Amino acid sequence: MLKLKSVAEGPAAAAAPPPTVATVVPLATKAPPLAARLRPIASKVAAVVLPPLIVTTLLLLIWEMACWSPTSALPPPSRVWSEARDLIVDPFFVAGSQDIGLGWRVLTSLQRVAVGFGLAAVAGVLIGSIVGQSVWVMRGFDPVFQVLRTVPPLAWLPISLAAFRDANPSAIFVIFITSIWPILINTAVGIRNIPQDYRNVARVLRLNHLEFFVKIMVPSAAPYIFTGLRIGIGLAWLAIVAAEMLTGGVGIGFFIWDAWNSSRLPDIVVALGYIGGVGFLLDRLVAGAAVLVTRGTASN
Numbered sequence: 001m002l003k004l005k006s007v008a009e010g011p012a013a014a015a016a017p018p019p020t021v022a023t024v025v026p027l028a029t030k031a032p033p034l035a036a037r038l039r040p041i042a043s044k045v046a047a048v049v050l051p052p053l054i055v056t057t058l059l060l061l062i063w064e065m066a067c068w069s070p071t072s073a074l075p076p077p078s079r080v081w082s083e084a085r086d087l088i089v090d091p092f093f094v095a096g097s098q099d100i101g102l103g104w105r106v107l108t109s110l111q112r113v114a115v116g117f118g119l120a121a122v123a124g125v126l127i128g129s130i131v132g133q134s135v136w137v138m139r140g141f142d143p144v145f146q147v148l149r150t151v152p153p154l155a156w157l158p159i160s161l162a163a164f165r166d167a168n169p170s171a172i173f174v175i176f177i178t179s180i181w182p183i184l185i186n187t188a189v190g191i192r193n194i195p196q197d198y199r200n201v202a203r204v205l206r207l208n209h210l211e212f213f214v215k216i217m218v219p220s221a222a223p224y225i226f227t228g229l230r231i232g233i234g235l236a237w238l239a240i241v242a243a244e245m246l247t248g249g250v251g252i253g254f255f256i257w258d259a260w261n262s263s264r265l266p267d268i269v270v271a272l273g274y275i276g277g278v279g280f281l282l283d284r285l286v287a288g289a290a291v292l293v294t295r296g297t298a299s300n
Contacts, residue, residue, distance in 0.1 A: 075266050084266040091274075100250060102274050109240050109251040110278070112168070116175025117236040124180045124232070125225060128187025129217055138188055149181030153239035157246060167247035171240060178239040179232035183225070190224025191217060226290035233286050237279045 060077050067076040075083070086093070091103030131138050156177050160170035198220060202212050218225070244253025252271055259267040 075269065080266040080269050084264075084270045087267060087270045098250065102252065102255065102271060105250055105252045105255050106274055106278055108249070109244065109253065112171050112251070113175055113233075113236050113240050113282075116172040116240075117179050117233055119172075120176045120180040120232060120236070121183055121229060123176075124183030124228065125187050125218075128184040128225075128228075129191055129213065129221075131184070132188035132191025132221075135192070138192065142185075145181055145185055148177075149185070153178045153235075153242050154246070157243055161247075167249060171243040171247050171249075171251075174243045175236045175239045179236040182231035182235065183228040186224045186228030186231075187221060190221025193224070194220045222294045223290070226286065226294065230283060230286045230290070233282050234279060237275070237282060241275060 064076045064078060066072075067074045081088070087102050091101040091106075093101040094104070131141055153174050156174050157170065160173040160177075161167075164170045164173065194217065198216050202216050207215065240251065241253040241256070244251035245257040248254050252275060256268055256271050259265075259271065
């Protein structure tokens with residue numbers, strides 16, 4: 001009987017080629033052109049820069065038209081540029097002990113602000129934390145704080161000169177006593193607004209006073225504290241300019257007073273621009289620190 005041979009048993013089965021694996025070839029993607037990538041960045045920059053630039057240009061034009069007459073008491077921008085150009089383009093020149101650029105005068109004033117405001121920040125946060133712990137202590141001291149914070153900076157200057165008998169520590173004291181009140185009051189309010197649940201957790205964990213201050217009080221009251229710091233740094237910058245007008249030295253405040261006595265109104269206008277710009281930068285610096293420390297919970 002004939003026996004049928006299976007196809008798999010023949011020599012063709014042994015010589016069958018191995019299966020092939022399909023390879024995936026990635027399609028080449030074309031990168032967007034440089035102009036397309038830079039367009040969103042340019043639009044964001046323009047949205048930030050163009051509005052204040054346009055408003056500033058309009059204000060300068062209005063100022064120029066309002067003061068263009070030779071009989072005008074105030075100098076127009078063109079006269080400010082022509083007579084005080086050296087103060088604008090070279091703020092760090094040194095031509096003598098008193099003849100220095102506005103950049104050096106601003107740095108001298110900032111040194112005093114740093115000392116006075118730093119002391120006010122430390123003292124304000126510590127005292128505010130203590131006062132905010134008790135509602136009765138806060139009710140007792142709040143009228144005193146509200147009365148003292150309304151005293152103008154220059155009103156403290158005679159007291160400080162009588163106590164320290166020197167211009168530099170007197171100016172630092174005026175900065176300190178002017179800027180401490182918003183820091184202290186805002187810190188006390190922030191401590192009072194700490195949720196009771198946080199205090200209960202601190203009792204469960206048996207945190208000591210230092211741990212409670214560092215881990216519970218300061219993080220919870222940080223938005224209030226930095227609000228007080230932003231107000232305080234503005235008051236400190238205002239106070240140093242006012243104090244330097246009377247105490248003398250090489251600060252920006254004394255420069256304005258000396259320019260007024262010499263009838264150099266364009267120099268005063270340039271100095272006011274420096275004061276405003278530095279004040280804006282100080283406020284932005286404290287606001288940026290608030291965003292970093294509070295992770296965006298503080299108002300910017």
